[in-house]
Amino acid sequence: MSVVGEALRETGSSLGMVFRNPALRKLNLAFAGSAIGDWAYATAMAVWVYSVGGLTAVGVWGTLRLIIMTLVTPFASILVDRYSRKRIMVSADLLRGGVIFICAFLVMTEAPVWTVFVLATLTSVFAAPFRPAVAALLPHLVERPEELTAANGTSSTIDSLSFFVGPALGGILLTFTTIPVVMLLNVATFLWSAALVATIRVPHPSVAPGLIGAEDAPAATADGPAAGDTLVEELEEETETFLQESVAGFRTIWANKDLRLVSLVYCAQTIVAGASVVYGIAMAVEMTSFGPNGVGYLDSMFGVGAIIGGLVALGRASKMKVATDFGWGVILWAIPLLLAAIFPQAWAALLAVAIMGFGNPLVDVNAVTIVQRLGDDKVMGRIFGALETGLIAAMALGSVLMPLLLHFFGLQWALAILAIGISAVVLPFMGRLRRMNSTLREPDGLRLLRALPLFAPLEPKSLELVAQQLRRVEVAAGETVITEGEPGDQFYVVESGALTASFHGEVLSQQGPGDPFGEIALLRDVPRTATVVADEPTVLYSLDRDTFLDAVTGNSDVSGQADDLIARRIPTY
Known part of the structure; x- marks a missing residue:
């Protein structure tokens, strides 16, 4: 509750x-x-x-x-x-x-x-x-x-x-x-x-407030492209490129075993969704007193279940069990059909579709989250396009198979075959989905980056991609992390411990948990402006020069935060 x-x-x-x-x-x-x-x-x-x-x-x-x-x-x-x-x-x-x-x-x-x-x-x-x-x-x-x-x-x-x-x-x-x-x-x-x-x-x-990367499309307005663009001309120029690049999403899914698994399980769910177009009418006619019009009431019960399931999906968002929740959501699309198959009555039909509705948000919300976390941002749109194509094809398969099952086996056995078949596809993979949860947890150090004003303008997905490149570094007491005058190749943020920054032997500042340092040499392409030594055993997270610069210089808001940070440090250093 x-x-x-x-x-x-x-x-x-x-x-x-x-x-x-x-x-x-x-x-x-x-x-x-x-x-x-x-x-x-x-x-x-x-x-x-x-x-x-x-x-x-x-x-x-x-x-x-x-x-x-x-x-x-x-x-x-x-x-x-x-x-x-x-x-x-x-x-x-x-x-x-x-x-x-x-x-x-x-x-x-x-x-x-x-x-x-x-x-x-x-x-x-x-x-x-x-x-x-x-x-x-x-x-x-x-x-x-x-x-x-x-x-x-x-x-x-x-x-x-x-x-x-x-x-x-x-x-x-x-x-x-x-x-x-x-x-x-x-x-x-x-x-x-x-x-x-x-x-x-x-x-x-054209730059949407609060979003990242909109600067890359200066020719477009907020509501669409620049005036004068014509669909026919652009399609003629890009047809070959589109046909070549459109398979990138399929290649990415096939090359990643986790994405491949999620796509397979997701398509299993949409086979049931496609079949529901047919068995929904059959259930209304054979299991209720409403006749064909009863399909509306069955769909409404599905909607009630979906509303409750959506609330549960929100409540479980912090549990970081998106992969197993996704798998159980698909199971909830299949197993309830057995209830209607065993008890071909109105109450069983209504309860079955309500349970399936409950599982629907668990499938959709968690599947999107998994793909966003596992997919390469450079081809993310094409990954979702490839996934959508597979889902629609699976729905079409379900809508073709269901009339055949009804013709040869009748409604009760058709529902049972569908439920058992889909469950048999999904249940063996629940162990892999459970292990996938650890892969989907937020990267180490993301909490530290999220707390830094320097990275605050980055959207969550971009910040997570940056955090995935962090490297954990343990430093002993008295160890020098950076030395003034040397080239800079790393940005640092302190997880625990304490360090002292000095210039020509004069103490400039103390660095503690959550503090960043090392950004000036990277942003200004100059030698290190201070020496930083650990005062006690310290744990740092480091980010290489190229990743740091890509994140900071690729967005005007982040660049502004970096300039402010340097302006505060330069008089000190």
Whole structure:
């Protein structure tokens, strides 16, 4: 209970921070509206597809949509980087709203089934750039790094809530109204989203406050690229490079045994997610009295579980057991299906999907954390792109396999086979995931760097990469660490002990735990300006010249902190 209470307090604090920012408030309200409408629409479409083609049509259409998303997403991401993110979002809302409005009219007039399938599939194409645009725009709307973290957490919370509210709303409306009415509700939520996003004021400077590395893109504005860029010209110039470099993410995952393992286990979970598109309808029809409309209630129970699981995931963030939590999250996507297989009743179906929802944040939050910690920052985007491709492909596989399992074995045995098969893939790797926890713990010395004003402007990931290069040095009492006049090749920070800095035999200062020294020779490319000797047994962390200079000179805020530090030391030295 204390963990849940702390998680609730952290969530409340984050929500308050975000909603005090007008731009973030509008963006999250827009996202909430469109996400709720999307889930209500997804419920209505699942019911309609089942009504015109049965479970086979649900599986085929779900697979087709996933294939199209796999093909479209890379190019949609290019659009987000080429044009105004705000305009991309508004355009996506309006296009999806227009297409779904036509779909509602076609369903209402009983037009040919294929026309509805084509237009409904087209909405997936128009939806592809929306979420990447949200993620790309968020950093430009915050004022400090912690606000960005809170904004991301708020988006995740809204995602879980929409998964609960949207299907429930769709199920209720389907009980009392018709499928076209639910579609028109989605149209209204898209208009709501477009109107809010259109009024967001995006800061003009290209450097997002509180972020690192934005100086590398001076040609772009905060909301997109410089004027005059054309997608066709840039695609023609970069097609060959894109095709060659796009496999870098796959190569990186394959070369790292831990990333390879996490990707495999993650794909096992999304096989179940893809299969759920089909078995969700089957469970609603065969295990509940609601009929096909019951899929909305099942999805809502999944959302309830996801909200609770999200709070637990937040509470366990400090436990540093992200790999094992990730593994158990995947297991929670499979084992509950056995409950529904053994007891084919409504209560078992609802409880099973709620437990699976509980496991979902444990999978998503921890998987992203693992990839961010293990992946090379230079190819991080392509790593996530490769992972996303694998996940979507696994979902497509699940949506293809499930109709076959239902056809040959029936619902109960199909659920049992899926649960046992996925568990058999994941459980043997739990030992490796447990050992991976030690790899994922923060590097030694990170706490010391985090406390130094010199490194305060660095974002957490950049600071962690710097800390990974630290070398622990034990110094005996009376040992000289640096000597005045010699070339400088190391930066030091004191973990424990005491040292004295002197110049020509005159004592200048004392160095104790948490104090840095040795930066002047590196930054000014001059010989050491003082001699530093250990007064007692001392433990230091050292950083080589190149790593230190890359971290300090690569960011204007860090450079400013370094100048201030030198200005304070130079009169002394």
